[in-house]
Every structure is written in structure tokens, then in C-alpha cells.
Amino acid sequence: MSSDNTNTTETTQEARMGEGVDSRFNSTLREAFGSSPFILTKFDKFMNWVRGSSMFMLQFGIACCSIEMMHTYGVKHDLDRFGAGVPRASPRQADVIIVPGTIVSKFAPRMKRVYDQMPEPKFVVGMGSCTISGGPFQEGYNVIKGAEEVIPVDIHVPGCPPRPEALVYGVAKLQERIANGESAPVTVAPYELEQFGDLDDDELVQHLADQIDEEELVMRYDWAESPSP
Amino acid sequence: MSLEDPTKPELDAGETTEGVDYDALESLLGEYAIGRESHVNAEAFVVRPDEVQAALELLRAEAGFDHCSCVTAQEYEDRYESIYHLRKYDDPTQEVGVVVPTSRDDPVSESANEVYRTADWHEREAYDLVGIEYDDHPDLRRILLPETWQGHPLSLDYDQEQPQVVEFSEHANPLKEDHSGDAESDTMFLNIGPHHPATHGVLHLKTTLDGEQIADVESDIGYLHRCEEQICQNGTYRHQIMPYPDRWDYISAGILNEWAYARAAEDMADIDVPEYAQVIRTMSAEMCRIASHMLALATFALDIYGDFTAIFMYAMKDREIMQNLLEDLTGQRLMFNYLRLGGVAWDLPEPREDFFEQTRDFLDELPEKLEEYHNMITSNEIFQLRCVNTGVLGPDVAKSYGATGPVARGSGVDYDIRRDDPYGYYDELDWDVVTEQGCDNYSRVLVRMREVEESAKIIDQCVDLLEEWPEEERTIQSNVPRTLKPEADTEIYRSVEGAKGELGIYMRADGTDKPARFKIRSPCFSNLQTLPEMSQGEYIPDLIASLGSLDIVLGEVDR
Numbered sequence: 173m174s175s176d177n178t179n180t181t182e183t184t185q186e187a188r189m190g191e192g193v194d195s196r197f198n199s200t201l202r203e204a205f206g207s208s209p210f211i212l213t214k215f216d217k218f219m220n221w222v223r224g225s226s227m228f229m230l231q232f233g234i235a236c237c238s239i240e241m242m243h244t245y246g247v248k249h250d251l252d253r254f255g256a257g258v259p260r261a262s263p264r265q266a267d268v269i270i271v272p273g274t275i276v277s278k279f280a281p282r283m284k285r286v287y288d289q290m291p292e293p294k295f296v297v298g299m300g301s302c303t304i305s306g307g308p309f310q311e312g313y314n315v316i317k318g319a320e321e322v323i324p325v326d327i328h329v330p331g332c333p334p335r336p337e338a339l340v341y342g343v344a345k346l347q348e349r350i351a352n353g354e355s356a357p358v359t360v361a362p363y364e365l366e367q368f369g370d371l372d373d374d375e376l377v378q379h380l381a382d383q384i385d386e387e388e389l390v391m392r393y394d395w396a397e398s399p400s401p
Numbered sequence: 402m403s404l405e406d407p408t409k410p411e412l413d414a415g416e417t418t419e420g421v422d423y424d425a426l427e428s429l430l431g432e433y434a435i436g437r438e439s440h441v442n443a444e445a446f447v448v449r450p451d452e453v454q455a456a457l458e459l460l461r462a463e464a465g466f467d468h469c470s471c472v473t474a475q476e477y478e479d480r481y482e483s484i485y486h487l488r489k490y491d492d493p494t495q496e497v498g499v500v501v502p503t504s505r506d507d508p509v510s511e512s513a514n515e516v517y518r519t520a521d522w523h524e525r526e527a528y529d530l531v532g533i534e535y536d537d538h539p540d541l542r543r544i545l546l547p548e549t550w551q552g553h554p555l556s557l558d559y560d561q562e563q564p565q566v567v568e569f570s571e572h573a574n575p576l577k578e579d580h581s582g583d584a585e586s587d588t589m590f591l592n593i594g595p596h597h598p599a600t601h602g603v604l605h606l607k608t609t610l611d612g613e614q615i616a617d618v619e620s621d622i623g624y625l626h627r628c629e630e631q632i633c634q635n636g637t638y639r640h641q642i643m644p645y646p647d648r649w650d651y652i653s654a655g656i657l658n659e660w661a662y663a664r665a666a667e668d669m670a671d672i673d674v675p676e677y678a679q680v681i682r683t684m685s686a687e688m689c690r691i692a693s694h695m696l697a698l699a700t701f702a703l704d705i706y707g708d709f710t711a712i713f714m715y716a717m718k719d720r721e722i723m724q725n726l727l728e729d730l731t732g733q734r735l736m737f738n739y740l741r742l743g744g745v746a747w748d749l750p751e752p753r754e755d756f757f758e759q760t761r762d763f764l765d766e767l768p769e770k771l772e773e774y775h776n777m778i779t780s781n782e783i784f785q786l787r788c789v790n791t792g793v794l795g796p797d798v799a800k801s802y803g804a805t806g807p808v809a810r811g812s813g814v815d816y817d818i819r820r821d822d823p824y825g826y827y828d829e830l831d832w833d834v835v836t837e838q839g840c841d842n843y844s845r846v847l848v849r850m851r852e853v854e855e856s857a858k859i860i861d862q863c864v865d866l867l868e869e870w871p872e873e874e875r876t877i878q879s880n881v882p883r884t885l886k887p888e889a890d891t892e893i894y895r896s897v898e899g900a901k902g903e904l905g906i907y908m909r910a911d912g913t914d915k916p917a918r919f920k921i922r923s924p925c926f927s928n929l930q931t932l933p934e935m936s937q938g939e940y941i942p943d944l945i946a947s948l949g950s951l952d953i954v955l956g957e958v959d960r
């Protein structure tokens with residue numbers, strides 16, 4: 173500490189911040205705190221704010237939308253500016269999954285597995301019309317009518333495909349929700365993976381009984397009951 | 402473009418200087434041909450289901466039909482039918498169809514796998530979706546739908562409402578057992594995908610490793626099977642089908658795909674396209690090709706040395722420019738829906754001068770950019786180590802698997818539909834088909850990069866033409882009936898050069914305004930089949946490089 177106390181114009185804020193701290197560290201935010209370097213908030217609120225400000229996205233490409241998703245990560249749109257743009261290759265390191273494309277019956281159980289591998293708290297952004305309802309492929313015999321048939325979705329970004337700006341907006345909205353501590357509304361009960369032996373014993377199950385083991389995990393699709401065009 | 406006919410010293414059986422002499426082919430087939438049909442693109446011979454191999458072998462060996470372009474399966478009220486669309490790599494305008502009818506009670510037909518390796522996957526798809534069985538097929542399993550699927554969705558009596566149960570086992574344990582098979586065996590089983598950064602989408606590779614080397618690799622596809630064929634069969638010719646081609650090969654190759662449908666439908670219904678519209682089509686299609694090849698380059702660099710910062714971003718930047726131009730032209734960044742039967746949706750954006758200027762700016766900057774790419778990629782020692790002499794695919798193997806596009810041209814197969822079976826405005830312009838003789842990953846990348854230059858040449862000439870086009874002659878659309886109803890039993894197979902290779906459409910009309918059968922011949926589907934040939938005995942990183950160099954897009958593989 174300097175022993176020269178002749179500088180009597182020092183403000184309280186300057187005095188509390190002390191010397192030795194480079195002025196570059198005194199951001200606008202820091203100045204906004206005013207004279208006190210301390211903030212008083214609820215721990216949960218602080219955690220939510222932190223969570224929303226630093227999100228790791230899963231590198232997850234399915235269909236057409238993933239091309240626009242790559243453009244969102246790329247130059248020009250640069251999602252990383254908003255603290256949400258570092259794609260992680262492993263679901264175990266990610267906390268947001270953007271579902272960019274059509275989900276078909278063969279892929280849905282695999283996507284569920286990827287989602288299950290992500291640590292809590294985790295969030296889902298459904299990108300494009302296919303993840304809302306099956307989109308242009310809704311009438312297909314093999315197409316799941318929206319991501320919410322499989323996993324809960326926080327934010328839907330409509331479009332076919334949505335522009336990168338739309339995805340940026342969707343992610344920003346998600347960050348806002350997380351910061352406010354809002355959680356995913358589950359509007360449709362997601363399918364669960366069930367053991368084959370637990371399925372209702374109907375014609376189809378009897379037919380498959382010699383092919384599938386009792387303990388095998390399966391997904392059952394009742395097309396007649398899913399939202400139809 | 403050089404338009405000289407390839408002067409061949411000898412003519413194949415059934416070939417004349419004019420093209421194919423179908424009467425000579427019929428006498429060559431002799432008693433194998435039990436009937437003859439006329440398709441719009443070529444004549445077709447009807448062959449008994451137990452004589453398929455013999456007839457195809459004759460056509461391949463004697464008549465020179467070395468390219469089994471597509472296998473279409475369909476069901477009629479009274480029979481099943483498989484159609485083998487054959488053509489020649491030297492001259493794809495020489496085509497012939499082989500029609501194999503089978504009874505509804507016992508739909509079994511001989512496999513063509515022995516003659517054309519590419520028939521392997523095509524026949525599995527036919528079995529999966531339509532329900533025809535193939536004798537002598539090495540591995541007749543479902544290919545696109547899950548193993549437990551009930552029914553064949555493109556057959557006539559399929560009930561779409563029935564429930565389905567799908568197993569989870571295949572991928573339940575990503576590292577199945579350390580040692581597959583008995584304890585003595587020292588191979589290891591490894592799943593790559595279906596969610597993996599290097600598989601370019603949702604592809605699952607079942608890999609068996611012997612130490613670090615690949616003993617066997619099997620592609621498990623169908624994770625993006627979006628029923629494109631069914632949806633096209635449910636749409637009307639005039640407007641409802643055109644939006645879907647954009648979504649087959651979705652890497653900005655939309656207009657190239659739309660052209661495949663437009664060409665097939667226009668030839669089927671005998672629709673003319675104004676010259677002005679053809680020039681616009683040619684220009685926008687080549688813009689798509691550049692954007693598509695840029696992404697191939699970006700992801701390839703990402704795959705083989707994780708270059709997310711330089712090459713990926715540079716290529717993305719250039720794609721953004723291309724996408725902006727295409728957006729100005731079509732109104733959309735990715736799913737253009739710009740072509741119409743008989744023309745295009747609308748004229749160039751006003752003010753035209755601005756559009757031309759922006760296009761020219763891109764073309765002017767391109768040589769410098771390409772030089773930078775070459776400096777960073779192809780002359781990079783690490784890159785060369787990874788690519789030169791890895792993933793070798795010989796020309797004969799490539800042909801037998803029906804490989805087309807940059808994959809075939811990287812193996813020295815001089816085959817490009819734009820030149821060999823001209824459409825649009827390509828035969829009026831000056832450009833070259835790029836081939837490389839290396840047959841390895843490096844050649845395939847080089848072919849793509851050089852094709853970008855050729856595409857730029859084409860765009861440049863189109864812009865010149867469009868600039869000087871007299872205002873009163875700018876017809877973008879010919880007269881097309883509001884409802885198209887091609888005559889019943891008109892059949893056509895037509896292809897164009899998509900970004901990944903030969904993209905073909907087979908359509909059969911039944912007198913209504915919707916096609917009775919709509920079959921897509923996807924270049925990626927055939928190209929991906931070559932992966933085991935390229936990677937067996939190589940290391941895993943080379944497998945990833947080979948996969949990247951194939952530049953597959955799963956939307957088109959699975960359709």
C-alpha cells in the first residue's frame with residue numbers, strides 16, 4: 173500500500189476496490205454495483221443466472237436444420253457471442269441439446285439415450301417444424317410427430333428450416349427462461365423406453381415374442397394415437 | 402465443353418453409332434427376353450425371375466452396360482416388379498431397362514448382386530419397402546426400417562395406422578463386448594454413431610477392429626428415412642412434389658435436386674422450358690454446387706484434423722455469400738423451391754445489375770480464396786499424410802458399386818451427366834469435366850475443389866448471357882396445364898448431375914395427377930456402399946477420412 177495519503181479526492185468506491193487492480197477490470201457492470209463490491213442475492217437466482225450465461229451445446233446433427241445450425245455456430249451469426257456456442261461432442265459434457273431435424277422411429281430411441289446421458293439440469297431446443305409436429309414429413313409412415321413424443325422440449329423454433337437468426341433468438345429466449353428459473357413444460361407425456369415383457373400382450377407383441385427378449389428395451393409407437401394431420 | 406463423341410474403336414453388341422439398337426439387344430438376349438416394354442427413356446426387356454443373373458451378365462459383358470444405375474421395385478394389382486435401369490459409364494444416353502415381374506403369391510426373384518455389386522443395397526431396399534424377396538442375395542435384411550417393422554410400407558395393402566415396436570438393443574452398449582465372438586478372438590467391436598460428430602448426420606457404422614486396423618465395417622442406415630418416396634407419391638406433379646427434392650440433399654444442393662424432378666417430369670409430360678429459364682437454372686444450380694462442395698471441404702477438414710477455426714469458418718463464410726445470392730434469387734436460404742415444371746418461379750431480382758455485380762464480386766474473389774484453401778489444405782503436410790493413398794477405390798470397383806459424381810471422378814472414371822447426357826444449358830457453355838487418377842481421399846477432395854472452379858466458369862458465362870438477354874424475350878415459364886395427368890403406364894427414368902453424383906428419378910404414371918411410383922436414385926446411397934472396400938485393412942482415422950471424402954448426406958442416403 174502506498175503511504176502517500178495526500179490524495180484526498182479518493183471516492184469510497186475507489187478506496188474499497190483498493191489499489192493494484194487494473195482499471196481494465198472495472199467493467200461497466202462493476203461500476204454499476206456502485207460503491208460496494210458485494211452483491212446480495214439468493215443463491216438459486218445467482219445459479220440460474222450463471223447457468224443461463226454459460227451453456228454448452230451438444231454437437232448433434234440430424235437433418236436439414238443442422239446445416240443452418242452449423243451456420244449459427246459459424247462466422248457471421250456466431251452463437252458463441254451469447255455464451256452458448258461451444259459444441260460439445262459428448263452428451264456428458266453438454267447441458268443443451270438442439271434437436272435439428274426429423275425424428276424417425278429408428279432414431280427416436282437413440283435420441284432418447286443421448287438425452288438421458290446428459291447431466292441435469294438439461295434443456296432442449298426443438299429446431300424446425302419437424303420437431304414440432306413432423307413438419308412436411310408428418311404423413312410419413314416412419315416419422316415421429318414431433319420431438320415431444322420422445323423428450324420434453326423447452327423452446328420450439330418454427331421454420332423449415334429456421335434462419336440462423338431465429339435459432340439465435342430461440343437460444344436467447346431459453347437463456348432468459350433459465351435465468352428466470354423456469355423449467356420445461358411437458359405438454360405431451362414423453363414415451364418411455366419399456367422392457368418388452370412389460371408391454372400389453374396384444375397381437376403385435378405375441379408376433380414379436382420369439383424375436384425379442386423379455387428384458388429388451390423397446391419403444392412402442394401407436395400411430396393412431398399420435399397427433400395426426 | 403468438348404462435345405465430340407467419344408470415338409470408340411469397337412462398338413459393343415447392340416450398339417450403333419446412333420445409340421442403342423434394341424432389336425439387336427433383343428436378339429442378343431434371345432430367349433431370356435420374354436417381352437418388351439417401352440419406357441420414355443429407353444426400351445426395357447421383360448425377363449423371367451429365375452434368369453435375371455444370366456440376362457444381366459449378358460448385357461454387362463457383351464453389350465457393355467457396366468452401370469446398374471438404379472433398381473426400382475413396385476407392386477401392381479396383379480404382380481410385383483423389379484426394374485434394373487442399366488446404362489454405360491462411357492455414354493449414359495445408352496440405356497436399357499430389365500423388367501422382372503414376380504407373382505403376388507410368391508414374390509421371389511433372382512438377385513443381381515453377382516453381376517452388379519450395387520444391387521446388394523438396392524435389393525435390400527426393395528425387400529424392405531415393397532416386399533420382394535431375392536434369391537441368392539448375400540444378406541437380405543431390412544435396410545431402412547427397424548428390424549422389427551411389421552409390413553412393407555410401399556406395398557399396396559400396407560396399413561399405416563398399425564402400431565410398431567422398435568428395439569433398442571443395437572446401440573444399447575456402445576462398446577458391446579471387449580472381445581466379440583469367442584475369447585480366443587482378438588477382434589473388437591466398435592459402434593461409430595448414430596450420433597457421432599464425424600458421421601455427417603445419423604449414420605451408424607458397425608466396425609470390427611483387429612488391433613488398430615479395420616477388419617470389417619458395416620453401415621447401418623435408415624436413421625433419417627423420412628418416407629420421401631411415399632410423400633412424393635401422395636403429391637401432385639404440378640406443385641406438391643417440388644418442395645421435397647430440396648430436402649433430399651439438404652446441403653444447399655436444393656436446385657440441383659429440384660432439377661432432377663423437373664427433368665423427369667418435363668420429359669414425361671413433354672413440357673418445354675424456355676431458354677432463358679434454362680440459363681437461370683444452370684446458373685443457380687452451379688451456385689448450389691459451389692455451396693455444397695464448400696461444406697464438403699469444411700467438414701472434411703473438421704473430420705481429419707479438427708480444424709474448426711480456420712477452414713471450417715472460411716468455408717462457412719463463403720457459403721454465406723453463396724446463400725445470400727441464392728436467397729436474393731429464390732427467397733430462401735436453404736430450401737429454395739425455385740424451379741417449376743416448365744421454368745422457374747420468378748425472374749432475377751431487381752435491380753438486376755446489383756445481383757450481377759454481387760455474383761461477379763464473388764467470382765472475382767474466388768481464385769484468391771481457392772489459392773488460400775490450397776495453401777491451407779492440399780499443400781498442408783499433415784493433410785497429405787492423412788489423405789494420400791488412404792481410402793483407395795479403384796475405378797472398376799467404383800463402377801461395380803455404381804459410384805458417381807466426385808467419388809467416381811476421383812477414381813478416374815470420366816462420367817458426368819452434365820456433359821454425357823446434356824440438359825439445361827450446359828452443352829452451350831465452355832467448361833471441363835474434372836477427373837483425378839489418384840483413387841484416394843486426396844483425389845476426391847481435389848476433384849471437388851477443381852469443380853468449384855469449373856462451376857464458377859459456368860456461372861460467369863451464364864451471367865454474361867443473362868446480362869445481355871433482350872428484355873422482351875425473358876420468358877421464365879412455358880405454358881403448362883394446371884393439372885398434369887400423364888398417360889397411364891408411362892414410365893421414365895431420368896437423372897441429372899447432383900452435387901454428389903447421378904441423381905435419378907423413376908416415375909410411373911397411372912393416369913391420375915399423382916405418380917403411382919416415385920423412386921429416387923440417390924448418389925450417396927451408392928457411394929456409401931463403397932465404404933467397406935475403401936477402409937478394410939486401414940486404420941480408424943482413415944475410415945473417418947474416407948467417410949468424409951465420400952461426402953454423404955444422410956437425408957439422401959435414407960430418403
